[in-house]
Amino acid sequence: MKFSEYFIPTLKENPSDAEVVSHKFMLRAGMIRKVAAGIYDYLPLGLKMIRKIENIVRDEMNSAGAVEILMPAVVSAELWQESGRWDIYGKELLRLKDRNNRDFCIGPTHEEVVTDLVRREIKSYKQLPINLYQIQTKFRDEVRPRFGVMRGREFIMKDGYSFDASEEMAELSYKKMYQAYVNIFTRCGLDFKVVEADSGAIGGNFSHEFMVLAQNGEDAIAGCSSCSYGANVEKATVSADSYPKNIDSQKYRMEEVYTPDLKSIDDLSSFLKISPDRIVKTVILSDGQNVVALLIRGDFEVNLIKVKNFLGWDNIFFASESIVKESTGSDIGFIGPVNIKCRVIADFSVKNMVNFVVGANKVNFHLKNVNFEDIAAKIDFADLRNIVNGDKCPKCGKGVISIFRGIEVGHIFKLGVKYSEKMNALFLDKDGKQRPFIMGCYGIGIGRTAAAAIEQNFDEDGMILPKPISPFDLYLLSLDYKDTEVREVTDKIYTELKSRGVDVLLDDRDERAGVKFKDADLLGFPYRVTIGKKNLQQGKVEFKNRKDGTNILLSIDEVIGKF
């Protein structure tokens, strides 16, 4: 492809509305343009990258035995009412009415449509398993669309759905998809981690997220140094036995200390000259009706999801000053468990502690040398904190946890019978009995994968795209395409490489060398070949590797031989 015949409107300046690297570079490289909030045009370069990702996805899905279909974007409300999601799904569902005033929505996922299709067409266990997928434009009316195509409203997604006759078969389908996803992101050239995840709004039995590792990723992930364990920080279990035994040989007597204005753990720890892991924080939580005091070691953070699940609450929030005052009689900053009036729960991190420091329920005072005997209330212990760097791996028990940042690009769910039961999607089993299909669902954000690839691979000059998903393999930079000799050599290399199936972008523009070099770096294809008059006198052209920055002189034959 010749630059002059293509459409790559690159920008010299950083767009002011781009908050993250991928959004910035996708705009600057002329890959996308905004049409409305969270709604984008894909320009040729962006679309070419999307198609390369789609082709890898399609290839691996097909190899895993999944079959491609295409469901409609506009979906009748009836189906969503059957599953119950019409009422549950909030404003993110883009609803509309047709000319006959019937309700429709633009599907953000397609569990209902595919379940409807399968219940009409599949009648017997003999026709199972079946795994149907599509690559399609979807819409989710996000409250705050941002980061370009990373969190857009209209987006391209691969969504797949498996139907099985038994739990064992369904787990096999799930495993196949797990492996297909590993293959997909590996083939895309991405550094990723698979983590256990909450199944969230879609619901169901269990689920894994595929995370592309990137400094600016929205999610925090815990990974083990020695086994394959990975989990979203919110979900990762911290084992009860991961705390050192008490180091004090005896228990001392509780005493009150004057701690003027010392509300934070850091201030308290400096003032008392003890490390934060000798202090117990007391946090007051509520669901609007009930109140609990939660104890946690000073250097850890509460995991509200774990607390919520442990208590069986529907909501959870940090109690307001007035609720705190009412239930503890204390002010925030000086709360403590001794003689507290509400229920007390504690993270495992405090279980082995002795002689610790807590708030005195009295402004400007703490208690030191506190032990559990000093606390009147009965305490329930549980895993209620976020996992942190250095924690023991909850899976192998040997490795050490590190926290990574990542971007979710894929998500697989074992759904079970959540949809098939509600929608009465049944098949006849071996014994002639009607049973609901056991389902799984499997999504990949295609645009998101492109953005995540950029978040993982860039430098200050631009993108450094992995070869398998780079729109072009090679930036063929002709320094003076008007010059007959330069043009002849350029055309020769261009034609020869194209005939070898290399995806070449030939920069034939009548622009200054500086502009072309800057665009080549910005666009970030794996290789750049530069053809200029000076080097041609020695029969040489420049061959640059965008990733490692090496730049060598090669003969024309040698350059062609590189591909």
Added chain:
Amino acid sequence: MKFSEYFIPTLKENPSDAEVVSHKFMLRAGMIRKVAAGIYDYLPLGLKMIRKIENIVRDEMNSAGAVEILMPAVVSAELWQESGRWDIYGKELLRLKDRNNRDFCIGPTHEEVVTDLVRREIKSYKQLPINLYQIQTKFRDEVRPRFGVMRGREFIMKDGYSFDASEEMAELSYKKMYQAYVNIFTRCGLDFKVVEADSGAIGGNFSHEFMVLAQNGEDAIAGCSSCSYGANVEKATVSADSYPKNIDSQKYRMEEVYTPDLKSIDDLSSFLKISPDRIVKTVILSDGQNVVALLIRGDFEVNLIKVKNFLGWDNIFFASESIVKESTGSDIGFIGPVNIKCRVIADFSVKNMVNFVVGANKVNFHLKNVNFEDIAAKIDFADLRNIVNGDKCPKCGKGVISIFRGIEVGHIFKLGVKYSEKMNALFLDKDGKQRPFIMGCYGIGIGRTAAAAIEQNFDEDGMILPKPISPFDLYLLSLDYKDTEVREVTDKIYTELKSRGVDVLLDDRDERAGVKFKDADLLGFPYRVTIGKKNLQQGKVEFKNRKDGTNILLSIDEVIGKF
């Protein structure tokens, strides 16, 4: 692909709701399933056919220098308000509001979005011409969706848009697209005709439709026997000199004849023993305010669009009985131009007539031997009828017109500055002056092309698909796949042909031979190879050509050699 691992839910019975052949066979062959009125799932076989068409379209568009992009499906109302189409477009535009109560629509075409993109990115004539296209899911909220994907509400379309700096360049872009479309439909293996068309609601300068010829096509097309002329019947011109001169040597005297209850041309012609071309029909038309009487030869039909354009009316309809009575004093069936009170216009077909028959404006009476001298009113003559078989070609004047039935699969428009002026989409010309882009737009209904291909190629047993767009090249029918020998030979042929790039569907199902043969005919791939125990004893397999029905015995090597 093995049948057992794919998803082709064929139907034995004709679906009751399918009115046309393509709809019927697409349902029966398991290519599509209805989700809601005019909204369909594409199942694997249907989608595979769609993809083959898309690839041909993409290839020819790229070769013609067009560049692929992808615009959003959900489009802001602001852009449509700028072009004025938000108010003009009726209920076919699916409108909706997002969570912030902003107006959006699902784009049925994308003139506004692409014009907005180009006005932001293209500033100079040096960047022109540019031709951008996409293949995308669109929505048009049809009053009466029907015929499956032929006239659906949600549909897949290729829409392209050219931008030029001058009329000459714009015409060149138009010609390139014209040629690309000819190449596309030729490569799809379709018998089609290009016709001149009205530019309709999209507006603009001129336009051509690409019509796939098919008995049950919705449109009637006039084609010339000797030149390349083709036009929609509604649009085709009938030249003024295409009528024979009067055959009577002298004019007779007008006289009244009693014609009891004879209201139709046919009845009148039998009763009076004259041919219909000696009778002049008088038709009363109105726009709600004005009334005209139109004279036309008894064997022709009025073309209301031509009349409307001739009179400069906004509406046109046949006058009701009361209006007829009021303006002519007569009853329908006996109206005539003699002494009529309203304005009279006439089709060229009556201009040379003498001694003709007309209504007497008196129940049960006609006048015979009428001549223009007998009619008091002044008459304006024009081309106001539908072209018919046997008419002289209006272009070359030599050939004879035949009427074909066809299905519109492509439509190209030279738009001019219709959108660029309204949306202030300007570029700097050579003289540094700002001018609006000269635009063209080019659409292909992808799903419609698939349906049209079936309407053109079928027999009572099923589809007979053109090879380039058939989902598979070959139906490999194994009569007893459980038999070791049959299976070995089948697998050998399957593997060998797949390695040669042949798209093979292997029917490995445990079904009766009859079921398999029926499905093979229904699915209509170009070739069928049948492997059975009996023929294998002679080392032979059957090779059947679906189109011509020939069925020959070949050795395994010979069969493989066929591909």
